[in-house]
Amino acid sequence: MFRRAVTALCYTAARALLALRPHVHRHLPSVRTAPLLGFNLDSRWSVTMTWPFSSFQPHDYSLPNPSWSPEMMRLYDHYNSLCEQEGGGKSKAPWVRMPSYNRLLKYAKGGQCLSKMVQAKARLFTRNMKEEGASFEYVVFLNKQEKMCTCIFQAGHLLEGPPGYVHGGAIATIIDTVAGALTTYLGGLVMTANLTINYRSPIPLGSVVLVHSLLEKMEERKILIFCQVTSSDGSKLHTEATGLFLSISLGHLIGG
Numbered sequence: 269m270f271r272r273a274v275t276a277l278c279y280t281a282a283r284a285l286l287a288l289r290p291h292v293h294r295h296l297p298s299v300r301t302a303p304l305l306g307f308n309l310d311s312r313w314s315v316t317m318t319w320p321f322s323s324f325q326p327h328d329y330s331l332p333n334p335s336w337s338p339e340m341m342r343l344y345d346h347y348n349s350l351c352e353q354e355g356g357g358k359s360k361a362p363w364v365r366m367p368s369y370n371r372l373l374k375y376a377k378g379g380q381c382l383s384k385m386v387q388a389k390a391r392l393f394t395r396n397m398k399e400e401g402a403s404f405e406y407v408v409f410l411n412k413q414e415k416m417c418t419c420i421f422q423a424g425h426l427l428e429g430p431p432g433y434v435h436g437g438a439i440a441t442i443i444d445t446v447a448g449a450l451t452t453y454l455g456g457l458v459m460t461a462n463l464t465i466n467y468r469s470p471i472p473l474g475s476v477v478l479v480h481s482l483l484e485k486m487e488e489r490k491i492l493i494f495c496q497v498t499s500s501d502g503s504k505l506h507t508e509a510t511g512l513f514l515s516i517s518l519g520h521l522i523g524g
C-alpha cells in the first residue's frame with residue numbers, strides 16, 4: 269500500500285517535471301542533444317534548477333581532487349584546454365566536460381528534490397565512495413561534433429581483481445558509464461541492452477587510462493557504441509567493447 273502510494277507520488281512528480289517541457293517526445297529519432305524531461309543536457313551540461321525547493325548545486329565529482337595523480341591532472345588539463353578552443357568562446361568549442369553527480373536524477377530539473385523521494389539512500393555505483401581516490405576517479409569529455417566521449421580514468425585500490433590489476437567488472441562498469449554518457453547525450457533516457465567486451469591486456473591498479481567511446485550507428489531507438497580502453501599515452505590497448513543502448517520512456521524506469 270505504502271509502496272504504491274510512493275510510486276504514485278513519484279509518478280505525479282515525474283509528470284510534473286514532464287509538464288515543464290511539453291514538447292517532449294517519447295523516443296528521440298535522430299542524433300541531437302536530448303532536452304527531454306527537463307534535463308538540461310546542452311549549454312555545456314550546466315544544470316539549471318527551476319524547482320522551487322532547489323537552492324544548491326549538487327557536488328560535481330568530475331572536478332579534480334587531491335587524489336588525482338600528476339598524470340590524471342596532466343590529461344585533465346589537456347582536455348580542459350580543448351574545451352576552450354575554437355571560436356574563442358567556450359560555447360563554440362567542440363569539447364565539453366560533462367559534470368558528474370552521485371545520482372543520475374540530479375541532472376534533472378528538480379532532480380535534487382526527486383532524488384530524495386525515490387530510494388533516497390540510493391547512490392550511483394561509480395560515485396558512492398567517500399574516500400577520494402579509493403575506487404572510480406574519472407572525468408568524461410564529450411565531443412559533440414565527432415559524437416564521441418573520452419574519459420580519463422584512474423583506478424583506485426578498491427577495484428582490484430587479479431593481484432595488482434583492475435577487476436574486469438570495474439572495467440565493464442567504466443565502459444558502460446562512458447558509453448552511457450554518450451548515448452544519453454545522443455538519445456536521452458537510455459538503458460544498456462548489450463555489452464560485449466574483449467579484455468586484451470590487464471590494467472595496473474592505480475594507473476590512469478583513457479576510455480574512448482564512439483557512435484557507430486543510430487537506428488530509431490537503437491544506439492550502437494564502440495569503445496576502447498588504452499594506456500594514457502595511447503600506445504597500449506587494454507580493452508575493446510561494443511555496446512547496444514536503447515532509448516526508453518520514463519515509464520520504463522518508474523514502472524508505468
Ligand SMILES: CCCCC/C=C\C/C=C\C/C=C\C/C=C\CCCC(=O)SCCNC(=O)CCNC(=O)[C@H](O)C(C)(C)COP(=O)(O)OP(=O)(O)OC[C@H]1O[C@@H](n2cnc3c(N)ncnc32)[C@H](O)[C@@H]1OP(=O)(O)O
Pocket residue numbers: 307372373375376444445446448449452457458459460461462490512514516520521
Ligand atoms: C532518470 C534520470 C536519468 C537522467 C540521466 C540524465 C543524464 C545522465 C548523464 C550522464 C549519464 C552518465 C552516465 C551513465 C551511467 C551509467 C549508465 C548505466 C546504464 C546501465 O547500466 S542500464 C542497466 C543495465 N541494463 C538493464 O537493466 C536493461 C534491462 N533490459 C531492459 O530494460 C529492456 O530489455 C530494454 C530496455 C533494453 C529493451 O526493452 P524494450 O521493451 O524497450 O525493447 P524491445 O525488447 O522491444 O527491443 C527493441 C529492439 O531492440 C532489440 N533488442 C533489445 N534488447 C536487445 C539485446 N539485448 N540485444 C540485441 N538487440 C536487442 C530488439 O530485438 C528490438 O529490435 P527490433 O525493433 O529490430 O525488433
